[in-house]
Amino acid sequence: MIEVQDLYKTFEGKEAIKNINCKFEDGIINMVIGSSGSGKTVLLKCIVGLLQPDKGRVLYGGQNFTSMNYFAKKQLRKEIGMLFQGSALFNSQTVYENIAFPLIMHSAMTKAEISKRIDYCLDRVNLDRKVAKLFPQELSGGMQKRVGIARAISNHPKYLFYDEPNSGLDPKTSRVIDALIKEIALEMKTTTIVNSHDMTSVFDIADRVFFIHDGNKWWEGSPNEIDHSKNTELLQMMTAAGRHEEKF
Amino acid sequence: MLLFYHIGKFILLLQSAFGKPDNHRILLQRTFREMNVIGIESLGIVFMVSLFMGMVLTLEIAYQLVSAWVPDTAIGEIVSDTSMLELSPTITCLVLAGRVGSNIAAELGNMKISEQIDAMNVMGINAPSYLIMPKIVASIIVIPMLIIISIALSIVGGMFIGHLTGYCSAFDFLQGAQFTFKTFTLIFSLIKAFTFAFIISSVSSYQGFNVKGGAIEVGRASTKAVVHSSIFILFFDYLLAQLLL
Numbered sequence: 001m002i003e004v005q006d007l008y009k010t011f012e013g014k015e016a017i018k019n020i021n022c023k024f025e026d027g028i029i030n031m032v033i034g035s036s037g038s039g040k041t042v043l044l045k046c047i048v049g050l051l052q053p054d055k056g057r058v059l060y061g062g063q064n065f066t067s068m069n070y071f072a073k074k075q076l077r078k079e080i081g082m083l084f085q086g087s088a089l090f091n092s093q094t095v096y097e098n099i100a101f102p103l104i105m106h107s108a109m110t111k112a113e114i115s116k117r118i119d120y121c122l123d124r125v126n127l128d129r130k131v132a133k134l135f136p137q138e139l140s141g142g143m144q145k146r147v148g149i150a151r152a153i154s155n156h157p158k159y160l161f162y163d164e165p166n167s168g169l170d171p172k173t174s175r176v177i178d179a180l181i182k183e184i185a186l187e188m189k190t191t192t193i194v195n196s197h198d199m200t201s202v203f204d205i206a207d208r209v210f211f212i213h214d215g216n217k218w219w220e221g222s223p224n225e226i227d228h229s230k231n232t233e234l235l236q237m238m239t240a241a242g243r244h245e246e247k248f
Numbered sequence: 249m250l251l252f253y254h255i256g257k258f259i260l261l262l263q264s265a266f267g268k269p270d271n272h273r274i275l276l277q278r279t280f281r282e283m284n285v286i287g288i289e290s291l292g293i294v295f296m297v298s299l300f301m302g303m304v305l306t307l308e309i310a311y312q313l314v315s316a317w318v319p320d321t322a323i324g325e326i327v328s329d330t331s332m333l334e335l336s337p338t339i340t341c342l343v344l345a346g347r348v349g350s351n352i353a354a355e356l357g358n359m360k361i362s363e364q365i366d367a368m369n370v371m372g373i374n375a376p377s378y379l380i381m382p383k384i385v386a387s388i389i390v391i392p393m394l395i396i397i398s399i400a401l402s403i404v405g406g407m408f409i410g411h412l413t414g415y416c417s418a419f420d421f422l423q424g425a426q427f428t429f430k431t432f433t434l435i436f437s438l439i440k441a442f443t444f445a446f447i448i449s450s451v452s453s454y455q456g457f458n459v460k461g462g463a464i465e466v467g468r469a470s471t472k473a474v475v476h477s478s479i480f481i482l483f484f485d486y487l488l489a490q491l492l493l
Contacts, residue, residue, distance in 0.1 A: 048370050049369075049370075050366050050369060050370065073372070074372040074374075075372070076372075077369075077370060077371060077372030078371075078372050080370055080371070080372070082367070082370045084363045084366065084367060085363070086362055086363055088362060088363040088364050088366065088367040089364075090359075090364055090367075091358075091362070091364075101371070102371050104271065104274065105270050105271050105274065105371070105373050106270070106371075106372070155371075161370075
């Protein structure tokens with residue numbers, strides 16, 4: 001379980017997130033939603049340690065990640081997999097090298113074992129094994145996302161993060177990626193956090209929803225409870241996505 | 249204050265870059281790859297610059313010095329000494345700052361804005377060590393080699409044009425070059441080469457690694473890498489001459 005306690009982050013005097021408290025349960029899909037600029041990416045970056053929060057702490061299975069030293073953080077990060085908004089694939093490396101990267105850097109696996117693991121990861125994300133020889137720039141956006149997911153799961157992570165997994169994708173491919181996220185979360189029993197503003201994804205795959213607005217956590221609950229929430233901002237977001245009739 | 253901020257940040261980046269590597273075998277592989285990119289791929293431009301530098305230097309010295317009172321070996325003496333002391337290390341490194349420095353800054357800058365460096369950090373990989381250390385180590389190894397090649401080519405170019413134009417024979421030119429040769433001159437040249445190699449790779453890496461924004465900022469970082477490296481090269485050129493000669 002990942003727990004966020006009283007998290008604050010400020011940029012040049014402007015509070016990007018303030019007093020965020022969340023518990024992200026294991027084995028389910030926790031979805032952080034909010035409009036652009038609401039602070040959800042800042043929250044995710046604070047959770048994975050790409051940003052140091054000004055106040056508050058992040059606990060991974062009860063361990064305080066925020067105050068850990070460099071080596072302890074490094075150890076914990078070996079259990080983290082993340083899909084970035086733009087996939088963040090290494091464009092000077094082939095798909096094979098991209099997926100093998102965490103394995104080569106962190107494990108003592110042989111070349112044959114790495115190859116086997118890469119084949120498994122490519123199969124898992126429904127990509128042809130021939131893709132392994134290609135460079136990321138030779139792939140479509142959807143395929144790049146799948147390679148990003150394959151790289152994220154290659155090292156058997158305990159924690160999986162997805163930052164806007166559907167951004168830049170057509171609706172059909174978005175649903176394919178959503179289905180993949182759901183399958184992997186169920187199969188690997190990881191603690192999964194997905195950042196999104198796609199309301200279709202929320203209803204398709206989320207088990208628990210955290211609504212962030214203006215740097216604050218405004219609402220938390222299951223997708224079924226959203227319609228009954230009294231939160232105007234959340235209902236407006238639903239209306240804009242065509243998932244809710246305007247009643248206010 | 250801003251200067252101290254950048255100096256501090258630069259030192260911290262170097263400290264991370266020279267921290268314990270995650271995988272020694274990969275580091276070695278990457279260093280060889282960088283040696284190819286920085287060294288072998290720069291051979292062409294170093295060849296051209298050095299050859300023409302020696303040729304022009306010979307013609308200009310001949311224009312000023314050739315008379316019945318000056319021995320024919322003088323051109324060779326001056327061309328070889330000037331090439332070793334100043335022109336080959338400084339001019340070649342200024343050219344390399346343009347070629348190698350901008351390449352390093354653009355590569356790292358692009359990785360930064362496309363979140364590739366963040367991806368490494370999330371995986372628990374020391375990104376400065378993985379990306380920057382091989383570039384600095386490779387530069388320190390191959391740039392002095394390029395400088396030695398540059399000195400040789402500059403002398404060859406000078407000798408060739410001196411002989412072709414009839415200002416001095418190849419024999420006189422070489423005799424002059426050998427007559428004034430001091431081992432310390434070559435050592436001084438190599439000290440400069442090591443210093444400039446470190447400046448080019450580290451300053452450019454710093455610029456690339458700290459890009460914020462988009463493609464325009466990557467372009468700016470490349471320009472800054474070249475400008476700052478060139479300024480530091482010229483400053484240390486003066487400092488080393490003042491301290492060691």
